[in-house]
Amino acid sequence: MRLSAYFLPTLKETPAEAQIASHRLMLRAGMIRQSAAGIYSWLPLGLRVLDKVADIVREEQDRAGAQEILMPTIQPAEVWKESGRYDDYGKEMLRIKDRHDREMLYGPTNEELVTVLFRDAVKSYKALPQILYHIQWKFRDEVRPRFGVMRGREFLMKDAYSFDLDPAAARRSYNRMFMAYMRTYARMGLKAIPMKADTGPIGGDLSHEFHVLAETGESEVFVHKDFINMDWSQRDIDYSSDLQPMVDELTGKYAVTDEKRDLEHEKTLGDNLVSARGIEVGHIFYFGTKYSKAMNAVVNSPNGDVTVEMGSYGIGVSRLVGALIEAYHDDAGIKWPEAVAPFRVGLISLKKGDAACDEACEKLYKAFGREVLYDDRDERAGVKFADMDLIGLPWQMVVGPKGVAAGVVELKNRMTGEKSELSFEEALKRFAE
Amino acid sequence: MRLSAYFLPTLKETPAEAQIASHRLMLRAGMIRQSAAGIYSWLPLGLRVLDKVADIVREEQDRAGAQEILMPTIQPAEVWKESGRYDDYGKEMLRIKDRHDREMLYGPTNEELVTVLFRDAVKSYKALPQILYHIQWKFRDEVRPRFGVMRGREFLMKDAYSFDLDPAAARRSYNRMFMAYMRTYARMGLKAIPMKADTGPIGGDLSHEFHVLAETGESEVFVHKDFINMDWSQRDIDYSSDLQPMVDELTGKYAVTDEKRDLEHEKTLGDNLVSARGIEVGHIFYFGTKYSKAMNAVVNSPNGDVTVEMGSYGIGVSRLVGALIEAYHDDAGIKWPEAVAPFRVGLISLKKGDAACDEACEKLYKAFGREVLYDDRDERAGVKFADMDLIGLPWQMVVGPKGVAAGVVELKNRMTGEKSELSFEEALKRFAE
Numbered sequence: 001m002r003l004s005a006y007f008l009p010t011l012k013e014t015p016a017e018a019q020i021a022s023h024r025l026m027l028r029a030g031m032i033r034q035s036a037a038g039i040y041s042w043l044p045l046g047l048r049v050l051d052k053v054a055d056i057v058r059e060e061q062d063r064a065g066a067q068e069i070l071m072p073t074i075q076p077a078e079v080w081k082e083s084g085r086y087d088d089y090g091k092e093m094l095r096i097k098d099r100h101d102r103e104m105l106y107g108p109t110n111e112e113l114v115t116v117l118f119r120d121a122v123k124s125y126k127a128l129p130q131i132l133y134h135i136q137w138k139f140r141d142e143v144r145p146r147f148g149v150m151r152g153r154e155f156l157m158k159d160a161y162s163f164d165l166d167p168a169a170a171r172r173s174y175n176r177m178f179m180a181y182m183r184t185y186a187r188m189g190l191k192a193i194p195m196k197a198d199t200g201p202i203g204g205d206l207s208h209e210f211h212v213l214a215e216t217g218e219s220e221v222f223v224h225k226d227f228i229n230m231d232w233s234q235r236d237i238d239y240s241s242d243l244q245p246m247v248d249e250l251t252g253k254y255a256v257t258d259e260k261r262d263l264e265h266e267k268t269l270g271d272n273l274v275s276a277r278g279i280e281v282g283h284i285f286y287f288g289t290k291y292s293k294a295m296n297a298v299v300n301s302p303n304g305d306v307t308v309e310m311g312s313y314g315i316g317v318s319r320l321v322g323a324l325i326e327a328y329h330d331d332a333g334i335k336w337p338e339a340v341a342p343f344r345v346g347l348i349s350l351k352k353g354d355a356a357c358d359e360a361c362e363k364l365y366k367a368f369g370r371e372v373l374y375d376d377r378d379e380r381a382g383v384k385f386a387d388m389d390l391i392g393l394p395w396q397m398v399v400g401p402k403g404v405a406a407g408v409v410e411l412k413n414r415m416t417g418e419k420s421e422l423s424f425e426e427a428l429k430r431f432a433e
Numbered sequence: 434m435r436l437s438a439y440f441l442p443t444l445k446e447t448p449a450e451a452q453i454a455s456h457r458l459m460l461r462a463g464m465i466r467q468s469a470a471g472i473y474s475w476l477p478l479g480l481r482v483l484d485k486v487a488d489i490v491r492e493e494q495d496r497a498g499a500q501e502i503l504m505p506t507i508q509p510a511e512v513w514k515e516s517g518r519y520d521d522y523g524k525e526m527l528r529i530k531d532r533h534d535r536e537m538l539y540g541p542t543n544e545e546l547v548t549v550l551f552r553d554a555v556k557s558y559k560a561l562p563q564i565l566y567h568i569q570w571k572f573r574d575e576v577r578p579r580f581g582v583m584r585g586r587e588f589l590m591k592d593a594y595s596f597d598l599d600p601a602a603a604r605r606s607y608n609r610m611f612m613a614y615m616r617t618y619a620r621m622g623l624k625a626i627p628m629k630a631d632t633g634p635i636g637g638d639l640s641h642e643f644h645v646l647a648e649t650g651e652s653e654v655f656v657h658k659d660f661i662n663m664d665w666s667q668r669d670i671d672y673s674s675d676l677q678p679m680v681d682e683l684t685g686k687y688a689v690t691d692e693k694r695d696l697e698h699e700k701t702l703g704d705n706l707v708s709a710r711g712i713e714v715g716h717i718f719y720f721g722t723k724y725s726k727a728m729n730a731v732v733n734s735p736n737g738d739v740t741v742e743m744g745s746y747g748i749g750v751s752r753l754v755g756a757l758i759e760a761y762h763d764d765a766g767i768k769w770p771e772a773v774a775p776f777r778v779g780l781i782s783l784k785k786g787d788a789a790c791d792e793a794c795e796k797l798y799k800a801f802g803r804e805v806l807y808d809d810r811d812e813r814a815g816v817k818f819a820d821m822d823l824i825g826l827p828w829q830m831v832v833g834p835k836g837v838a839a840g841v842v843e844l845k846n847r848m849t850g851e852k853s854e855l856s857f858e859e860a861l862k863r864f865a866e
Contacts (some may be wrong), residue, residue: 007500007563009554033550036509036537041550044500067440067477072587073506073570074527074539076469091532094507096539098586099524099574104469106507106529106539117466117474121442130440137506137570141532153531154505 001343002365003375007044009033010387020216022325023148025334029391031321038145038153045391046321048342050156053320054135056187056339057158064180064239066131066160071113073137077103079112083294092140106139111312114161115295118308125165125301128308129173133160135317149322150218150279156318162311165301167288170309174206174286175243177313179235181210181282182250184315186234189337190327192281193227195255209257210282214326217277222261224253225272279323286311328415334392335415344371345431346393348385350400352378360404360424364397369433389414397427434776435798436808440477442466443820453649455758456581458767462824464754471578471586478824479754481775483589486753487568489620489772490591497613497672499564499593504546506570510536512545516727525573539572544745547594548728551741558598558734561741562606566593568750582755583651583712589751595744598734600721603742607639607719608676610746612668614643614715615683617748619667622770623760625714626660628688642690643715647759650710655694657686658705712756719744761848767825768848777804778864779826781818783833785811793837793857797830802866822847830860 008030017034018024026032031046042050058068074096080086094106107113114132122130135158145153162173178194185192190212197209211221213228237243254269256262257278266273291297292308299306321340328335338344345368349361365374373393375384388396398410409427412419422430441463450467451457459465464479475483491501507529513519527539540546547565555563568591578586595606611627618625623645630642644654646661670676687702689695690711699706724730725741732739754773761768771777778801782794798807806826808817821829831843842860845852855863 005498007502007554007565030554033553035505035546035549036507039505039507039509041505041546042503043550043554044502047501047503050503065438068480069440069477070475070480070483072468072472072474074469074472074572074587076472094529094531096527096529098527099576113468113474116468117476120466121440121463121476132440139507143532154507 001373003373004377006373008391009043010390018148020147020150020326021329022150022322025325025329025390026148026322029334032149038142038151040149040152040154045342049321049324049336049340050318052340052342053188053324054156054158054317057184057315057317058135060180060184060187061133061158061160063183064131064176066133066177066180068134069117069132070134070136071107071110071117073106073139074104075107075113077105079116079295080105083112083115083291085112092142094139094141107136108138108140109312109314110134110159111161111291111310112295115291115297115310118161118163119292119295119297122163122299125299125306128163128165128299129169130163131160131173131176133158133313147218147322149318152318155316158315158317160313162313163292163297164309165299165306167309170286170288170311172243174284174311175247176239177284177311178208178247178250179237179239179243181284181313181315183234183237185210185212185281186232188320188324188340190281190320190324191230191232193221193223193255193278194250195221195223195257195278196251196260197257197283198259206286208251208284209280211257211278212281212323212327213276214279214323215277216326217279219278219280220258220275221256221278222266222273222275223255224269225274226253227255228274279326281320281323282313282315284311284313329392332386333390336392336394337415338394341394342391343373343393345373345395345397346388346391347372347374348381348388348396348398349374349376350381350398352376354401356404357399357401360409361399364399364409364427367428367433368431371431371433395431397431434806436806437810439806441824442476443823451581453580453583453759454762455583455755458758458762458823459581459755462767465582471575471584473582473585473587478775482754482757482769482773483751485773485775486621486757487589487591487750490617490748490750491568493613493617493620494566494591494593496616497564497609499566499610499613501567502550502565503567503569504540504543504550506539506572507537508540508546510538512549512728513538516545516548516724518545525575527572527574540569541571541573542745542747543567543592544594544724544743545728548724548730548743551594551596552728552730555596555732558732558739561596561598561732562602563596564593564606564609566591566746580651580755582751585751588749591748591750593746595746596725596730597742598732598739600742603719603721603744605676607717607744608680609672610717610744611641611680611683612670612672612676614717614746614748616667616670618643618645618714619665621753621757621773623714623753623757624663624665626654626656626688626711627683628654628656628690628711629684629693630690630716631692639719641684641717642713644690644711645714645756645760646709647712647756648710649759650712652711652713653691653708654689654711655699655706655708656688657702658707659686660688661707712759714753714756715746715748717744717746762825765819766823769825769827770848771827774827775824776806776826777801778806778828778830779821779824780805780807781814781821781829781831782807782809783814783831785809787834789837790832790834793842794832797832797842797860800861800866801864804864804866828864830864
């Protein structure tokens with residue numbers, strides 16, 4: 001993409017309403033604009049990141065055996081009355097009446113709707129296990145939306161739902177999702193620590209939150225030092241094997257949010273206890289028959305009718321974009337990990353209009369294909385460097401008249417700041433599509 | 434994907450509520466389920482088609498120079514009051530009050546919201562032309578939703594918006610979208626005829642609808658015979674060239690919906706006039722400064738401030754899935770064109786449990802990757818054939834014990850019904866990923 005034609009309204013000034021780094025940088029880098037309180041439009045640069053994050057989430061859900069569906073945003077109130085949550089849910093639920101005065105709502109979560117889909121489709125225990133997921137916009141009418149996409153009202157969420165014949169099988173589904181989450185975060189370059197969690201309004205007796213450590217995190221967390229030093233590289237997971245040992249290893253070490261502290265236990269940890277700030281990026285629940293019983297989701301089996309065991313598994317996809325920035329930025333701007341960067345490389349022409357410089361840039365631009373953003377504007381070098389640092393592409397390739405004459409270009413790594421020189425031939429190959 | 438584990442609840446009976454082929458077949462083939470009147474959940478098979486249709490729309494928008502953004506589903510009422518449409522829009526607009534009693538709405542279209550994005554971001558004529566699009570769920574509260582996804586309330590739409598400095602430039606943007614639409618439909622195997630159209634509540638003085646001919650079409654259309662015999666293969670389009678001659682060629686021939694008939698002109702056509710049924714699959718508008726003037730979308734230029742010229746361009750993405758089925762089905766089920774088929778090939782094992790048969794199927798299944806649906810169920814051949822015809826994958830590969838012994842498999846083309854025999858080696862390569 002050529003920057004001269006790209007819809008990328010960067011801001012020099014820091015918007016007054018933005019209190020945290022991700023909000024500030026997403027506005028300044030032209031990724032999002034607020035359309036109403038807690039409701040955002042995603043501009044081209046932001047949407048590219050959102051799509052890449054969603055694709056990683058999707059791939060890891062598929063790998064773990066979950067199947068993608070797409071439920072609507074607007075739900076009928078009836079199914080929430082069946083489960084008994086319609087009156088309980090409170091003011092965060094956006095309630096709507098249609099033209100025929102029927103009660104509807106904008107889905108804040110989908111346990112009810114997916115249970116209806118399941119019970120109407122699946123009659124036999126032979127079809128189990130099933131894990132269904134979708135990636136869809138949700139709405140929660142926060143009383144005070146803030147922090148940009150970190151606590152918005154309309155947000156993109158991946159929510160999965162598992163259906164099993166008995167608690168042991170349900171535990172296997174839970175473990176699959178648990179490990180899929182670990183892989184998902186690791187692929188994005190995030191160190192997410194699983195923590196014992198309250199089940200809250202979803203219900204159930206087994207639940208974990210996943211928190212990314214970042215100085216600007218919203219909650220205080222207390223974790224065993226081993227998590228800090230853990231090997232966070234992606235694990236290869238055989239989903240047909242017993243995952244319990246891996247899950248036990250990851251949940252055996254102390255890791256809790258503020259509300260779940262065990263001060264007695266903490267005394268025994270001594271120097272191994274670390275306190276830090278965390279951002280919640282996922283929450284998984286096993287809640288047994290809470291919804292299937294109320295809503296009559298039953299399969300037949302050799303032992304007669306069985307009410308299915310369920311779990312639900314959420315990742316805030318739009319929130320992850322903010323969390324990534326909280327984890328990866330400096331004073332100059334964002335520092336995207338490669339897997340989620342909007343473009344892999346930024347190509348900077350130091351002298352637009354210089355024939356040799358233009359020719360070199362055009363060659364590189366064509367070779368790099370969809371993963372290059374080419375700053376072909378007629379602007380000062382300083383402006384170009386500042387904008388490129390702000391939007392945070394992992395690599396910056398700088399092409400100037402002197403370098404072109406000498407047959408070299410400069411390459412900068414945004415994450416480390418390291419610079420190196422490449423021959424033009426090496427450069428052509430470096431990011432070839 | 435293995436059918437034994439796939440969430441594919443096909444129906445033997447025709448659902449009573451479904452009046453047209455696409456609605457009936459989408460329910461029977463397990464593509465969708467109704468979650469509320471005019472509101473559908475997309476099951477795995479349906480979502481695969483929806484995604485492929487959306488991807489083709491997206492690729493052709495990108496090719497024509499449009500840039501993808503994503504605006505939210507929920508909009509503040511204020512921007513609609515700015516344009517003056519809030520009171521006019523009527524009961525099809527789903528109006529909502531949030532917890533602070535602020536007036537919101539579920540977007541039925543996005544002229545207002547995108548105009549705000551544009552005016553806040555673009556100040557100089559140098560940034561023009563711009564075409565922004567998004568693919569997002571919309572809601573129109575139809576008084577009587579029906580025909581499944583063809584006239585739903587919550588539906589997926591691609592809507593693009595162009596911003597130009599003067600009417601001549603706006604016409605060029607219009608022509609780009611016009612030709613992008615022709616390519617989009619052609620890639621899906623649809624013969625879409627552009628027709629002069631009323632501008633309706635969007636306003637403006639230049640507008641075309643695109644109609645696919647199908648016996649079950651909702652409206653009567655009258656077209657010149659040349660459209661029926663036209664070469665509908667994809668055209669290569671150079672978007673940097675003048676597209677007016679191509680557009681003139683396509684709009685020069687008579688083609689109108691019922692409301693726009695010119696009976697005098699029709700008399701001159703004689704035998705060249707054909708009457709048929711059409712399904713609307715796209716609508717494009719040039720409406721000048723209708724919104725930019727009311728909402729003050731102005732850029733500076735050497736000649737002073739200029740109110741930008743705008744157009745909007747819609748394709749019903751979820752509706753296209755229904756239109757495709759209306760155009761491609763028979764009594765046995767759907768006949769997907771390859772470009773939008775949920776899977777390219779269905780692999781049918783005639784004897785599950787037969788060692789040689791199982792082994793052959795597993796080899797083919799692995800070779801074909803993501804584009805194969807393998808019917809590995811322990812079911813009668815007749816059931817498998819009927820289900821495969823119903824869901825309509827373009828190719829069916831049938832593997833039976835006799836064939837395996839002779840080293841051959843049978844291949845059936847769903848569209849033509851033609852059958853042929855392939856050696857196992859040829860079969861392995863035929864759909865290799």
